[in-house]
Amino acid sequence: xxxxxxxxxxxxxxxxxxxxxxxxxxxxxxxxxxxxxxxxxxxxxxxxxxxxxxxxxxxxxxxxxxxxxxxxxxxxxxxxxxxxxxxxxxxxxxxxxxxxxxxxxxxxxxxxxxxxxxxxxxxxxxxxxxxxxxxxxxxxxxxxxxxxxxxxxxxxxxxxxxxxxxxxxxxxxxxxxxxxxxxxxxxxxxxxxxxxxxxxxxxxxxxxxxxxxxxxxxxxxxxxxxxxxxxxxxxxxxxxxxxxxxxxxxxxxxxxxxxxxxxxxxxxxxxxxxxxxxxxxxxxxxxxxxxxxxxxxxxxxxxxxxxxxxxxxxxxxxxxxxxxxxxxxxxxxxxxxxxxxxxxxxxxxxxxxxxxxxxxxxxxxxxxxxxxxx
Amino acid sequence: xxxxxxxxxxxxxxxxxxxxxxxxxxxxxxxxxxxxxxxxxxxxxxxxxxxxxxxxxxxxxxxxxxxxxxxxxxxxxxxxxxxxxxxxxxxxxxxxxxxxxxxxxxxxxxxxxxxxxxxxxxxxxxxxxxxxxxxxxxxxxxxxxxxxxxxxxxxxxxxxxxxxxxxxxxxxxxxxxxxxxxxxxxxxxxxxxxxxxxxxxxxxxxxxxxxxxxxxxxxxxxxxxxxxxxxxxxxxxxxxxxxxxxxxxxxxxxxxxxxxxxxxxxxxxxxxxxxxxxxxxxxxxxxxxxxxxxxxxxxxxxxxxxxxxxxxxxxxx
Numbered sequence: 001x002x003x004x005x006x007x008x009x010x011x012x013x014x015x016x017x018x019x020x021x022x023x024x025x026x027x028x029x030x031x032x033x034x035x036x037x038x039x040x041x042x043x044x045x046x047x048x049x050x051x052x053x054x055x056x057x058x059x060x061x062x063x064x065x066x067x068x069x070x071x072x073x074x075x076x077x078x079x080x081x082x083x084x085x086x087x088x089x090x091x092x093x094x095x096x097x098x099x100x101x102x103x104x105x106x107x108x109x110x111x112x113x114x115x116x117x118x119x120x121x122x123x124x125x126x127x128x129x130x131x132x133x134x135x136x137x138x139x140x141x142x143x144x145x146x147x148x149x150x151x152x153x154x155x156x157x158x159x160x161x162x163x164x165x166x167x168x169x170x171x172x173x174x175x176x177x178x179x180x181x182x183x184x185x186x187x188x189x190x191x192x193x194x195x196x197x198x199x200x201x202x203x204x205x206x207x208x209x210x211x212x213x214x215x216x217x218x219x220x221x222x223x224x225x226x227x228x229x230x231x232x233x234x235x236x237x238x239x240x241x242x243x244x245x246x247x248x249x250x251x252x253x254x255x256x257x258x259x260x261x262x263x264x265x266x267x268x269x270x271x272x273x274x275x276x277x278x279x280x281x282x283x284x285x286x287x288x289x290x291x292x293x294x295x296x297x298x299x300x301x302x303x304x305x306x307x308x309x310x311x312x313x314x315x316x317x318x319x320x321x322x323x324x325x326x327x328x329x330x331x332x333x334x335x336x337x338x339x340x341x342x343x344x345x346x347x348x349x350x351x352x353x354x355x356x357x358x359x360x361x362x363x364x365x366x367x368x369x370x371x372x373x374x
Numbered sequence: 375x376x377x378x379x380x381x382x383x384x385x386x387x388x389x390x391x392x393x394x395x396x397x398x399x400x401x402x403x404x405x406x407x408x409x410x411x412x413x414x415x416x417x418x419x420x421x422x423x424x425x426x427x428x429x430x431x432x433x434x435x436x437x438x439x440x441x442x443x444x445x446x447x448x449x450x451x452x453x454x455x456x457x458x459x460x461x462x463x464x465x466x467x468x469x470x471x472x473x474x475x476x477x478x479x480x481x482x483x484x485x486x487x488x489x490x491x492x493x494x495x496x497x498x499x500x501x502x503x504x505x506x507x508x509x510x511x512x513x514x515x516x517x518x519x520x521x522x523x524x525x526x527x528x529x530x531x532x533x534x535x536x537x538x539x540x541x542x543x544x545x546x547x548x549x550x551x552x553x554x555x556x557x558x559x560x561x562x563x564x565x566x567x568x569x570x571x572x573x574x575x576x577x578x579x580x581x582x583x584x585x586x587x588x589x590x591x592x593x594x595x596x597x598x599x600x601x602x603x604x605x606x607x608x609x610x611x612x613x614x615x616x617x618x619x620x621x622x623x624x625x626x627x628x629x630x631x632x633x634x635x636x637x638x639x640x641x642x643x644x645x646x647x648x649x650x651x652x653x654x655x656x657x658x659x660x661x662x663x664x665x666x667x668x669x670x671x672x673x674x675x676x677x678x679x680x681x682x683x684x685x686x687x688x689x690x691x
Contacts, residue, residue: 079652079655084603086645112521132520173519180519
């Protein structure tokens with residue numbers, strides 16, 4: 001009897017050891033850092049949920065095979081409240097959990113606050129949506145979204161070259177890095193292309209009255225208004241412009257995504273054009289599949305942040321397969337060799353600076369719905 | 375011996391805390407998450423103790439503490455970025471950060487401290503917003519909304535010794551100041567403004583003095599912040615930050631330095647300890663805050679304090 005018990009015991013121990021080794025060794029942990037609470041919470045939540053959809057898809061399809069090991073992806077996402085003060089703690093918390101790669105931070109400032117540490121740790125860092133230039137300064141850091149200046153330049157080229165506009169007015173937020181970053185590059189590029197910025201009007205975060213800016217612009221011979229800002233601001237600006245009887249076409253940055261959800265009358269934004277890497281209502285097989293999976297899981301429509309998070313996970317997958325290893329140095333080296341077929345671009349490749357190379361897409365509002373500009 | 379008893383206990387406690395932190399850090403007993411909290415704890419203690427002097431001892435509500443911190447942070451950061459060797463740059467930056475904040479404290483204090491109570495609170499609030507706007511607008515120097523970046527990381531947990539000494543100096547200065555002749559004058563102003571004036575205390579002088587010293591310390595804390603985070607953004611120094619510091623002081627008990635230190639420690643560490651609760655983290659944090667405030671005013675706490683006092687009195691007898 002004793003012997004039987006002993007054998008059973010040993011067998012049990014071996015079985016437990018084997019199972020624990022199997023599950024422990026085969027998990028590839030993605031460490032996410034972004035805001036889940038606070039004013040920017042919606043961005044972090046979107047990125048997290050988009051990434052979770054991608055992880056589910058990949059795991060359901062059998063995980064990621066690297067050499068002769070198959071890894072199951074897992075995500076630990078820590079809240080940084082979009083604050084530079086909290087981000088280092090959130091980053092260190094995911095590192096304590098044994099993260100293999102870092103997805104984040106979601107916002108630019110928080111991202112910059114951890115780049116020095118990720119560089120010192122030599123870990124692969126891909127920010128889904130940190131659009132400031134400084135986010136990817138180090139060799140280990142990459143970005144999924146366009147940078148602020150890239151967006152400004154793309155829109156300037158589109159407006160001057162494709163549409164032939166020459167006199168453009170700008171309304172921007174002086175207290176916001178995103179807005180000022182786009183505006184600077186946009187104005188420089190317009191000047192370069194021989195266009196003219198006839199008015200450059202500033203506002204502050206949380207402003208709701210734009211009549212002063214719009215009146216100034218009304219007094220100029222502007223042919224179009226460019227508003228590099230978020231959709232809340234765009235809602236007020238377009239409404240007040242239409243109340244004043246202005247009929248100038250509006251152009252925007254990717255912060256405009258979601259503007260249809262807040263306008264009282266869709267007619268005020270009809271015909272506006274903004275740069276956006278992702279548009280949920282486009283009739284494209286891959287987009288539809290993603291949107292449906294997202295709706296089923298979270299009862300919400302994915303925005304561009306969700307798409308960025310989704311692409312981030314597929315980027316990690318591609319890097320793992322290309323590198324044939326999960327060592328940080330190999331993953332980082334593989335980043336410039338991969339090509340990702342994502343939601344925000346197909347294909348997405350990365351240059352040595354860490355910036356993505358993908359087509360800029362323009363979205364317009366037509367009959368009260370978003371569509372890509374042909 | 376009896377006279378120095380408390381000082382000796384304080385010294386021993388300070389040395390013990392230092393030794394404990396050094397052992398924990400160098401022995402690898404702390405998680406990285408906890409290590410990244412060491413400097414924020416020290417910084418918040420400096421901020422809370424300095425604000426404790428204004429709110430607790432002087433009895434004036436200031437909502438502009440984050441503004442003084444930001445002035446110290448920006449001026450210190452510019453020195454840190456100047457390329458001097460760290461050994462020289464760090465003490466110089468801390469000093470310049472403190473002096474700049476103190477100068478502004480003086481500039482603001484002279485006109486503003488003629489006001490009292492709610493009026494003073496609102497003016498300091500306005501002052502904080504002005505400073506924020508100035509930093510936002512002065513893009514060539516401060517980096518504007520994008521923030522002042524690439525500040526050398528000179529006050530990480532590896533430089534704990536320097537920050538710890540700074541923190542001890544601040545605590546020592548404040549606790550000795552409030553026990554001095556000047557400190558009693560400051561407390562007298564809080565307790566009865568008219569009586570203090572009637573017995574010949576120069577009310578505006580002492581008020582300004584307390585205000586300027588607190589600004590100086592907040593400026594130094596700002597430099598520690600800059601060297602720890604590496605990026606400064608005007609948004610991070612809005613009135614919310616001032617209120618967070620105020621919460622520490624109120625939670626610690628007005629005019630209670632030890633209380634402020636404990637509250638600063640608790641309120642810095644608590645949100646991180648609650649990370650396991652994921653979505654409910656900030657909710658639980660807020661509930662914990664309410665519970666602590668209620669406890670602070672509860673009969674239970676009063677009873678405990680009375681018991682403690684009785685025991686102390688018994689010992690003296």
